[in-house]
Amino acid sequence: KAGVTQTPRYLIKTRGQQVTLSCSPISGHRSVSWYQQTPGQGLQFLFEYFSETQRNKGNFPGRFSGRQFSNSRSEMNVSTLELGDSALYLCASTWRGQGTEAFFGQGTRLTVV
Amino acid sequence: GESVGLHLPTLSVQEGDNSIINCAYSNSASDYFIWYKQESGKGPQFIIDIRSNMDKRQGQRVTVLLNKTVKHLSLQIAATQPGDSAVYFCAEKDNYGQNFVFGPGTRLSVLP
Numbered sequence: 480k481a482g483v484t485q486t487p488r489y490l491i492k493t494r495g496q497q498v499t500l501s502c503s504p505i506s507g508h509r510s511v512s513w514y515q516q517t518p519g520q521g522l523q524f525l526f527e528y529f530s531e532t533q534r535n536k537g538n539f540p541g542r543f544s545g546r547q548f549s550n551s552r553s554e555m556n557v558s559t560l561e562l563g564d565s566a567l568y569l570c571a572s573t574w575r576g577q578g579t580e581a582f583f584g585q586g587t588r589l590t591v592v
Numbered sequence: 593g594e595s596v597g598l599h600l601p602t603l604s605v606q607e608g609d610n611s612i613i614n615c616a617y618s619n620s621a622s623d624y625f626i627w628y629k630q631e632s633g634k635g636p637q638f639i640i641d642i643r644s645n646m647d648k649r650q651g652q653r654v655t656v657l658l659n660k661t662v663k664h665l666s667l668q669i670a671a672t673q674p675g676d677s678a679v680y681f682c683a684e685k686d687n688y689g690q691n692f693v694f695g696p697g698t699r700l701s702v703l704p
Contacts, residue, residue: 483635512691522636522681522694535691569635580626581692583635 481506483572483584491590497558500587504551504572510534511553512581513545516567525568528553560591604701611669613698615682618663622684626692627656627667631678639667639680669700677702 484503492498504511513525524537528547545555551572557564567588571581605611617625623644628636642649642656642665649656655668665682679699683692 485635514694521696524691524693527691537691571636580638580641582638583628585633585635 483570483582485568485570485584485587487587488585489588489590491592492560493592494560494562496560497556498560498589499554499556500568500570500589502553502555502570502572502584504553504570505582508572508574508582509551510573511547511551512571512573513553513555514569514571515539516569516586517565522569525555557589562591565589565591601696602699602701604703605672606703607672607674609672611667611672611676611700613667613669613680613682613700615665615667615695616663617665617682617684617695619684619686619693620660620663621686624685625656625658625665626683627654627665628681628683628694629676629678630681630697636681672700672702674702674704676700 483505486501490498502511510529512527514522515525516522525539525543526533526545527535531547542558545553547553567586569586570584573579573581626641627639629639630636640651640654640656642658644660647658653670657666669676677700679697681697682695685692
């Protein structure tokens with residue numbers, strides 16, 4: 480069974496641009512969560528999608544958004560990029576999102592210059 | 593609010609020794625806990641989990657202990673190997689939360 484796949488692995492963007500990251504969960508998993516990881520803040524929850532609906536949202540500005548498709552693949556978008564958005568963005572999938580382990584992808588390393 | 597933290601940010605152990613990584617949590621409603629290992633350039637990897645109705649759970653070379661009285665979680669790694677060098681995160685979730693709350697992480701360095 481293939482693991483969680485995130486694309487692209489690396490991205491370099493300039494301030495003010497927008498970016499879209501993609502995540503394909505493990506086959507059969509319906510819940511996808513996104514996390515931002517930085518050296519200073521650690522792993523911080525962005526949002527979770529289940530059956531194409533955002534079920535939970537972390538404390539991030541509205542520039543951060545996401546969506547989930549009918550095949551459970553998810554995308555997250557960051558608009559008007561800021562230098563502080565440079566981070567490793569991790570996607571995790573679970574079977575149904577509660578009380579079960581989350582499987583992480585390799586992440587997308589975003590650098591904003 | 594709920595939070596999860598670690599007592600030690602870094603831990604160095606001799607190869608072959610046992611390692612103990614600690615984690616404190618503040619949400620008494622947390623009922624599910626996971627330890628993750630993250631190697632450089634990779635995403636977090638599941639190690640072991642435990643539910644609040646248990647005090648101890650063992651895996652291959654790893655043991656997780658849960659003390660609900662003092663809201664403390666620990667990960668024990670037996671016969672630590674160089675491949676165990678990584679950052680270890682504890683994460684917790686309660687029945688009402690849809691997401692995991694992660695601790696800041698502990699870096700484990702295994703000395704030859």
